[in-house]
Each structure stands twice: as C-alpha cells, then as structure tokens.
Amino acid sequence: DAGVIQSPRHEVTEMGQEVTLRCKPISGHDYLFWYRQTMMRGLELLIYFNNNVPIDDSGMPEDRFSAKMPNASFSTLKIQPSEPRDSAVYFCASRKASGNTIYFGEGSWLTVV
C-alpha cells in the first residue's frame, strides 16, 4: 500500500513568495495532520482535519499560513508570503478513525532565502 505522499520533497524559495505544499493521505484514513519540524521547536502540530473538515488550527503560527482539504485524498498547506523563519520540514500524516497509529509522509523540506 502507498503511504502518505508529499510534494515537493525539497523547495527553495525567495522571501515573499507563495509556497504550496501538497499531501495525499493513505486511502481510507479519516484524519489528516500537518506537523512542522524545526531545530528550535522540534515537532509541532499545525492543524488537523477530520473527514476533510479542519478541526483545530490553533498550531498555525500566523495568518500567513493556511491549509485546505478539498477532498479525502488531497490537502494543501500554503504560506503566503513566505519568510526565512518558515524554513523547516513540513510533515503530513494520517490515521484511521478506528486506529491509534499515525503514519507520516517523507516531508517537504522548505528553505526560504
């Protein structure tokens, strides 16, 4: 079975540009999570969706960040405008409602210069 698929794997962009990160969760999973990993703050939950509906976005750092899940097989995390401090690894993860284990994608490694 395919795991969680993220794209792009690596992105380098200039400050002020819009960045869109994409995620395809595991088929049949009801929950989708976006995490961010930085050296300073470790792994942080940004937002999660249940059945495509955003439930808790309290971890989103500021209004420059937005996330959508238009259908069960696709989600985006957008940063507009991007800033150097947004440089991090962004992970998408998913889980079945009936399960306990969360499965992660390979991450999108973002560098904003």
Added chain:
Amino acid sequence: AQSVAQPEDQVNVAEGNPLTVKCTYSVSGNPYLFWYVQYPNRGLQFLLKYITGDNLVKGSYGFEAEFNKSQTSFHLKKPSALVSDSALYFCAFVSGSARQLTFGSGTQLTVLP
C-alpha cells in the same frame, strides 16, 4: 501540562552492545505511548506503541520498549545495536480529541562501528 521527556539529546553506543533510549512521561490517565524513528533526510517511521496490556512491547527492527507505570517511563531498547540504527528517535503520547501525537525533543542515537 502533559508531556513526554527525553533526557538525553545524544546517545552513543558501540555496535553489538545493547542500547537504551530513555523516555519519561507526565500524562494523566492511561497513556498511549509511541516511539518513532527518523533516518537522515527521511520522514518519521512508526516503531512501536503501548496502548494497554503487556508492559513489554515489541516493534520493528528488533526494538522493544517497556512501559513502567511506577517510574512513568517508556524506554526504548535493543539487545544488540547495529550501525544502521543510527538515527533520531522520538517518544510521543496521544492526546486530544483527534488522538494527535505530541512529541518529545528527540534523541540522536549514534552506533559506532
């Protein structure tokens, strides 16, 4: 606030020796505890979990962990370390309505040949 702690940022062990990566928890009720591993430039991979039942949990790649309620610990162990076990290890617990993961700060394991 609930949390897990990984007291060691770095653990070095010789190949063939037993390894232990420590995790203590401060979680109310019956905790759901997890270990994930992150190889360089990769995503997080699920290793094992404790939900209920036997305190000794066996996972992938020969790893195991022991849930100790009296010491509030969930240490990760392996009888004989391999160089390929060198990676970043995260302890985590489940919380919230979505049963999302909250992670410890991570422990870098280096197995020396």
